[in-house]
Amino acid sequence: MLISPPARHHGVLGLHFAFTDEQEDIRAAVREFCQKEFEPELARELDRREEFPWELYRRACKLGFIGIHFPEEYGGAGYGYVEAAIVAEEMCRADSTLGTALILSDIGCDVIMHFGTEEQKEHYLSLVAGGKGLSAIALTEPARGSHLSARLDTRAVREGDGWTINGVKTLITNAPIASFYITLCQTDVQVEPPYRGQTLFIVDAGTPGLEASQIRDKMGIRASPTGEVSYSDVHVSKEALVGQLNRGFYHALAFLDESRVEIAAQALGIAEGALDRALRYAREREAFGRKLIEIQAISHKLAEMATKIEATRLVVYKAAWLLDQGR
Numbered sequence: 001m002l003i004s005p006p007a008r009h010h011g012v013l014g015l016h017f018a019f020t021d022e023q024e025d026i027r028a029a030v031r032e033f034c035q036k037e038f039e040p041e042l043a044r045e046l047d048r049r050e051e052f053p054w055e056l057y058r059r060a061c062k063l064g065f066i067g068i069h070f071p072e073e074y075g076g077a078g079y080g081y082v083e084a085a086i087v088a089e090e091m092c093r094a095d096s097t098l099g100t101a102l103i104l105s106d107i108g109c110d111v112i113m114h115f116g117t118e119e120q121k122e123h124y125l126s127l128v129a130g131g132k133g134l135s136a137i138a139l140t141e142p143a144r145g146s147h148l149s150a151r152l153d154t155r156a157v158r159e160g161d162g163w164t165i166n167g168v169k170t171l172i173t174n175a176p177i178a179s180f181y182i183t184l185c186q187t188d189v190q191v192e193p194p195y196r197g198q199t200l201f202i203v204d205a206g207t208p209g210l211e212a213s214q215i216r217d218k219m220g221i222r223a224s225p226t227g228e229v230s231y232s233d234v235h236v237s238k239e240a241l242v243g244q245l246n247r248g249f250y251h252a253l254a255f256l257d258e259s260r261v262e263i264a265a266q267a268l269g270i271a272e273g274a275l276d277r278a279l280r281y282a283r284e285r286e287a288f289g290r291k292l293i294e295i296q297a298i299s300h301k302l303a304e305m306a307t308k309i310e311a312t313r314l315v316v317y318k319a320a321w322l323l324d325q326g327r
């Protein structure tokens with residue numbers, strides 16, 4: 001019996017290691033934006049002053065780069081996680097501090113996108129993608145970082161028609177300049193295991209009892225602010241609850257699965273940016289009568305960097321692609 005040869009149609013039977021033309025266009029557009037707007041002097045200045053690049057954020061929103069994976073009806077561009085990874089990679093390759101600040105301007109919004117009500121999506125996703133304000137997601141507490149599944153110190157207690165929140169969160173991206181803080185609270189203090197009693201609430205900036213301050217002197221990426229948020233009898237309405245009561249831990253894990261891919265794309269871009277700069281320097285600089293790149297020990301190092309970056313790239317885009325497949 002003759003076995004007929006497989007069709008050579010890309011993406012149907014075989015592996016297809018290439019971006020679509022549309023994805024390449026997005027990459028080219030982001031690269032052009034960064035070349036034009038990410039001036040080294042501005043990056044150095046904002047990083048030194050630990051200031052968020054507000055103007056660049058608004059321009060990036062106009063071009064559709066922020067919230068590129070939000071549905072169009074909520075101000076997004078309707079793309080997926082592969083396109084979000086392209087934006088993150090290109091921006092962070094151009095500049096680590098400006099790139100990181102911009103790609104994290106919509107941090108945590110995935111929680112609203114997947115589990116929020118229609119009103120929450122319309123209000124908060126459109127706000128961030130429309131260049132009107134930054135989001136923040138507050139999970140980490142001073143007493144626990146990785147150990148979120150423990151009983152949280154931040155508590156939300158039912159009061160009247162809403163909830164009252166008390167507690168402290170730390171290392172929160174976009175604090176103190178975010179427009180709202182998606183906050184993980186312990187809502188059932190008896191339940192075992194404790195993570196079955198956690199709930200997410202949206203707390204708007206300016207709500208009485210909410211205070212946020214910036215953590216200064218970070219080692220790097222200082223244009224992306226990181227801060228502490230405290231809640232002292234902060235009252236929110238029942239409409240502030242995101243997703244299901246006592247399912248906040250699971251919603252937060254879904255967000256972390258997605259954000260880890262974006263953070264990996266950020267690291268990939270920063271590594272590529274470092275290689276670009278090292279290569280440029282090695283080609284320019286002369287020592288001992290020849291260019292650095294002609295010294296074998298140096299070119300070995302650069303080749304090793306390029307190899308590790310390529311391996312990282314494959315893993316990052318595979319993970320983004322899997323997310324887009326719903327896996």
Ligand SMILES: Cc1cc2nc3c(=O)[nH]c(=O)nc-3n(C[C@H](O)[C@H](O)[C@H](O)COP(=O)(O)OP(=O)(O)OC[C@H]3O[C@@H](n4cnc5c(N)ncnc54)[C@H](O)[C@@H]3O)c2cc1C
Pocket residue numbers: 107136137138139140144145146147170171172173174226
């Ligand atoms: C720049 C920046 C921005 C951030 N932004 C946010 C944000 O927006 N929102 C937010 O909620 N949080 C944010 N974080 C907090 C971040 O998620 C935490 O730093 C992270 O969860 C780790 O917590 P930790 O720093 O307390 O480390 P720890 O939990 O104290 O861990 C310390 C070390 O122990 C290891 N470790 C911990 N538990 C185990 C274990 N069971 N087994 C083996 N090893 C273990 C860890 O891998 C790590 O190496 C941010 C942090 C930084 C640095």
